[in-house]
Amino acid sequence: MKKKHAILLTIDGIINLALGLLLLLFPLGMAELLGVPQSNVNFYPTILGAVIFGIGIALLIERYGFTRNIRGLGLGGAIAINLCGAIALLVWLVSTPFDIPLRGHVILWSVAAIVLVVGIVEILVKSWQYK
Numbered sequence: 001m002k003k004k005h006a007i008l009l010t011i012d013g014i015i016n017l018a019l020g021l022l023l024l025l026f027p028l029g030m031a032e033l034l035g036v037p038q039s040n041v042n043f044y045p046t047i048l049g050a051v052i053f054g055i056g057i058a059l060l061i062e063r064y065g066f067t068r069n070i071r072g073l074g075l076g077g078a079i080a081i082n083l084c085g086a087i088a089l090l091v092w093l094v095s096t097p098f099d100i101p102l103r104g105h106v107i108l109w110s111v112a113a114i115v116l117v118v119g120i121v122e123i124l125v126k127s128w129q130y131k
Contacts, residue, residue: 001066004125005075009063012078012118016056019111023049035104055081075122082119086112 022030026045031038039045061072089112098104 001063006063006066008075008118008122008125009059009078012075012082012122013056013059013063015114015118016052016059018056019115020049020051020053020056023052025049034107035101036108037098037100037104079119079122082115082122086116086119090116 022034023045026039026049027042031045055073055078058073059078061070062074063072065072089108093105093108093112098108
């Protein structure tokens with residue numbers, strides 16, 4: 001595995017684990033602590049958190065299982081997930097005036113920017129190719 005491929009898998013995996021964990025902690029007051037929009041139903045944020053956390057695990061399996069021929073989620077799939085998630089969040093941020101604290105806006109814009117940049121970097125370095 002190329003070094004750039006391994007680095008991007010690791011970074012993308014860690015980002016997904018962190019975002020998934022934050023969503024899994026949603027029912028424990030994480031949204032209020034971060035200042036992001038809250039929901040009166042905890043079901044959807046925790047299910048989404050579990051899915052994103054699972055994506056992080058799959059990326060790290062791809063990274064660290066490669067030498068043992070164990071496969072997880074490749075970077076091609078991660079690129080699609082990153083771009084879809086970042087664009088959806090950006091559409092929400094641009095189209096909907098959230099009544100949340102400044103820290104919430106900073107966190108949401110940061111998440112959107114980081115995920116979008118990771119996806120774009122993965123495209124630019126052609127990380128989905130194993131050659």
